[in-house]
Each structure stands twice: as C-alpha cells, then as structure tokens.
Amino acid sequence: MTSHLPPPPTDQYVHLPEARLVTTRALLTARENIADTIEARAMMCVHGGAGFGKTVAVTSCLRELEPEEDIRRITFHARPTTRAVRHELFTALELPGQPPRYTGEFDNLLKIALATRPLTIVFDEAQWLSSDQLEYIRYLWDDPRTQLAVIFVGGEGCHATLRKEPMLSSRIFIWQHFTHLTPAEVLDVIPLYHPIWTNADPDTIAYADQHAAHGNFRNWARLTKHTHRALTRTGRPRADQEVLRWAFSRLG
Template sequence: MYIHGGAGFGKTLAVNTCLRALESGEDIRKITFRARPTARAVRYEPFTALDLAGEPPRHPSEFDRLLKTALAERPRTLLVDEAQWLNGQAFEYFRHLRDEPSTQRAIIFAGGTGCQPCCAVNRCCPPESSSGSSFTRLTPDDVLEAIPLFHPPWADADPEDITFADSHAAHGNFRA
C-alpha cells in the first residue's frame, strides 16, 4: 500500500491512527529513511526495526535470509516512512521480501510528493495486490470539519476563527 502527498498533509498521522485501531497484538514496525539510502541501509533499517539480535550480517545473502526468517515468524506490518527517498533498487528489495511465500507481512509506503509514481514504476505495489491514497490540502469545508475534532482547544472555537487561521497561516496544510 502506498500513501503519498505533500509535507504536512497528514499522511503519517492517518497511517498511525489507522494502525493503532488494529488488534492490540499486531506487530507494527516503522522504518524511516533519509536522503537516498544505500543498499546496505535498506537491509539494515528493517534489521534494526525488527529488533534482531546480534551484529548485522556482512553479506547481502545473510541479511536476506535473516530478514526473511524474522518476517516468517508471525504476521507483521512494516511502515516505510519518507519513501520518496527510496530508489528503484530499494523498492525492488522490499518487493523481494514481499514476494517470499513464507513471509507474513504487509508493507505500507508513506512518502512525499512524487512517491506514488516511484511505487508504480518500480512495481513494488502491483495493482492486483495493493492500494494507494493521495493526500492533498484540506478544503475550507474539510478544515471546518476536521480541526475541531483534532485538538481540544479548537473544539469550541468559532468557525470564523478557524477559517481565519487557515486562510492566513495553514492554507489547508493539516500539520500547519
């Protein structure tokens, strides 16, 4: 699954809110990448997120075997945040993990503007087995509906004050 949209549009908040609503025993691991990770980093981050014991393996095949074994132990959800930083090789690696028949995992990619075409081009999320959502700026009506529900100080605010704050500062950006 992929979620994409501009910075501050509420992607990560929405995903985390939905994941918290899952059964309490659900094993969810968040992986966050920064600026164009190397192939080793793409293996290392899941190793760390899964709290695997020992030193990270030196060779890619050892890394792959270890990660596949861990992902086959029980159902897990991997949330890959800042997915816009991943290159084609990184998406292919996650596809490689997903395609292993023994692994029990769901992968959610959350990324900034431009992430969705990256997912589609690299086929990490083929149409028959995935879904995606695009996040955009909130409309003025959306702001009036969502903001009073989001934060207690806005619950009783005058709608004109909310509209003023949005039009002068936030401009439909949920985070702002």
C-alpha cells in the first residue's frame, strides 16, 4: 500500500478523542535521527516490538521536518516480490501512464524519477522484505543520480532482516531500537496522553501499567478507551482500581 503521510487523527490506534501525542525520549531521539538522515540523504532503520510507537514517531517527525510533497510511504502487509516493489514505487511517485513491461526500462524510469528532486521514502513493516527487495532498494539508493533518504520501519524481525544483507546494512546511517516505556516514563507521559489520566493517582497509573499496559503505547490506547467508557457510564470523576479491573476484563 502506498501513500503520502496519513492525517494526524489516524495516528491513534483506536478513535480516542482528546488523546495527545506525547514527547518521549524515543520520539525526541527519532526526530534528531530522522533530521540527520534526511540532511545526509542516507538510510536509517527504526525497529522494535509491536505497539511501541515507531510508526507514529516517524510520521509525526516527518510532518515537522519535510514538506508533504517530498515524502512517500510504502507499507507492506505481506511478503512482496521485487516486481511488486517496482509497482509500489511507480504508484507512490505518481508516475503517468502504465508501468513498463521490461525490467531495465522500468528501473531506468524509476531512477530518473527519483533523481528529479530530493525525496524521503518510508518503507513501513520492512521485516516483510526479502534479500532481493532489500538489494533492489539499495541499488536505487546507490545510484549517484538519485537523491533519496530511506527510512525502514519494522517490528522486532526488521533488525535481523536488514543485518543479513551486508551491502545494505553497511550503508545504514542510523539504527534506532524502540522499547517499552520504563515505569518512570509511564508516570511522566501518561498523564499528558489523555485527560482521564491527568488527575489520576500515580499509584493507579502504575497499577494500570503493571497489570495491563506494560509500557506499550498500543496497550495504553486500548486501556484508555475502555477506562474512558467506564467513567462515562458510571459517572465517576476519575479512574481507580475498581474501574481499571473492569477495563482489564475486556482486554483478556
């Protein structure tokens, strides 16, 4: 699937009115790393477990750092062929006409298009890429005419996948590993994430993290949605352990 960056309201895992993007150490580091990668027209890899905020961090940072027209994002949901990657790039670059039938012609067309101006391309869910596709991306980036900054974003398997390709991994300018929030970070950022946590007792937030969220932003989004619903239905002014236990029951 190809696109420009999605609109900000889609950043949240679930529809959660009043949820805010919070500035974590990982997000601040990502902003600096992405800025340096773009300035160098280099490649970087952002990897880590599911729900740790990798894609949201990259997307929000790019909105600040680059004009929308200079960014392309390609997301993989299954293992593609190299031909499929060519077609995804053709669509992402909004090239006119029909894709060329022959490989050499197709590659030349893409390299010419990528040389017209500096572009930043995000390959999301990059752990789905195999050796041939990674080598193809490196081939395009290596061409002296192209002006590419490339950001690979992927799950825990992404780091190992890219490391298996010596010619590619030796060209990765920056590696950034996203991990879960520490308990101290949870107490710092979750009160800023949504109003229902603003006045919550720190012990309640710590209880929620220990028993359900585990420093994972996607877990926090689901938990916040259920907790917000419980507060609305019961009329209680703020979350407590009884409300949280009801929310936990919905999370399995």
